[in-house]
Amino acid sequence: MNTITDTNFNFPGQTNLYKGKVREVYTINHSKLVMIATDRLSAFDVVMPKGIPYKGQILNQIATKMMEATADLVPNWLEATPDPNVAVGHLCTPFKVEMVIRGYLAGHAAREYHLGKRQLCGVAMPDGLKENDKFPEPIITPATKAEMGDHDEDISREDIIKKGLVSEADYVVLEDYTRKLYKRGSEIAASRGLILVDTKYEFGKTQDGKIVLIDEIHTPDSSRYFYAEGYQERQDANVAQKQLSKEFVRQWLIKHKFQGLPGQTVPHMSNEYIQSVSNRYIELYEKITGEPFVKANVADIQNRIKHNVESYLNN
Missing domain, CATH: 3.30.470.20 (ATP-grasp fold, B domain)
Incomplete structure (x- = not known):
């Protein structure tokens, strides 16, 4: 179950790194952002201890398709998607x-x-x-x-x-x-x-x-x-x-007495449960986009992302 839950790249021209709940954002030359969608899962504003296979790819690709489908209505930050988990665009405040x-x-x-x-x-x-x-x-x-x-x-x-x-x-x-x-x-x-x-x-x-x-x-x-x-x-x-x-995850957590409140502990997520969440995300992708989901090569996600982003920035 290869997932990407943390990155620590040093891209050409990198000037900053911000880590959010599920995305990591690299600033390049104070003008461009490289946003990496990780496989981290957040619910009730708490990041779960295990990553969900292909979740980052799914979120990144749905967001890309939806930004393209709404660009005539509202301008957006997106410039390119050089990797299944990565979006590159304009630096914004x-x-x-x-x-x-x-x-x-x-x-x-x-x-x-x-x-x-x-x-x-x-x-x-x-x-x-x-x-x-x-x-x-x-x-x-x-x-x-x-x-x-x-x-x-x-x-x-x-x-x-x-x-x-x-x-x-x-x-x-x-x-x-x-x-x-x-x-x-x-x-x-x-x-x-x-x-x-x-x-x-x-x-x-x-x-x-x-x-x-x-x-x-x-x-x-x-x-x-x-x-x-x-x-x-x-x-x-x-x-x-x-x-x-993602409500199905929230409901599972509520059933296991977790809502992100003080003193509560995230319940154990078995590999079987993690795989079921991944399968559900793939179902979401296919239903929302109307297209079959094509799994990216996850044998070495870190190096794949590094290579694709550096190739894009250098060109």
């Missing part, structure tokens, strides 16, 4: 918030709703909904971006502007881009027999001040999908939705 948009009452929103809350991030949620019902209109519920090991936190539009995390003028653009991307993502999902339930987008500013989409988009780590076929029947029968997302 990230906004310190994630733009979460929800079309349905699911996941975190449903958990808050069940506690009796009818506002999330300052946005009203109507009474009378049950879990996985569709909202009358999609709602934007931002979160502050956490450092590794910390939890993302809900925040309202008003607090984002008041605290100076994003200027009001920029926030208007982020909201507009978020709604456009979600609409296009929902259309792509529908063409695959899926419902894009909720997702998050991250944005940054290029060195010349342009707001662009960064990081991943419409992947199973950043998004929740339901199968469209049978959705309404399942809602009417009050049974769980058939879904494509």
Whole structure:
């Protein structure tokens, strides 16, 4: 089960290295980013102790396809993908918030709703909904971006502007881009027999001040999908939705009494369970993209990435 869970490259012109929860970002000549999607798995803002085979490749390739499919709507940071696990693009200064948009009452929103809350991030949620019902209109519920090991936190539009995390003028653009991307993502999902339930987008500013989409988009780590076929029947029968997302990992962890809370220990993940998660990610890839997944050569992932990135940078 060859996986890539950590890197420590020294690329030509390298000026910085940032390690996030699942991605490692190398800055080149203060102008370009090399983003490596590792096989690390994060849930409840905690990185699991074992990597998931092919997960990084899957996330990187879905994100690449989705950025290409939305570039006519929203500019993005991407320049090239010289390796199955690697994206290269423009250096940006990230906004310190994630733009979460929800079309349905699911996941975190449903958990808050069940506690009796009818506002999330300052946005009203109507009474009378049950879990996985569709909202009358999609709602934007931002979160502050956490450092590794910390939890993302809900925040309202008003607090984002008041605290100076994003200027009001920029926030208007982020909201507009978020709604456009979600609409296009929902259309792509529908063409695959899926419902894009909720997702998050991250944005940054290029060195010349342009707001662009960064990081991943419409992947199973950043998004929740339901199968469209049978959705309404399942809602009417009050049974769980058939879904494509990382939620299956979260539910497994909850079942094993882990939600990333203080004092909790990550449960043991057997090799069989790890393989089942990998298989599920491959299923996600094929359903989301409508294409068969082609496994990259993982005999020596580190050297493969090093060679492909250096060849690209040198050329």
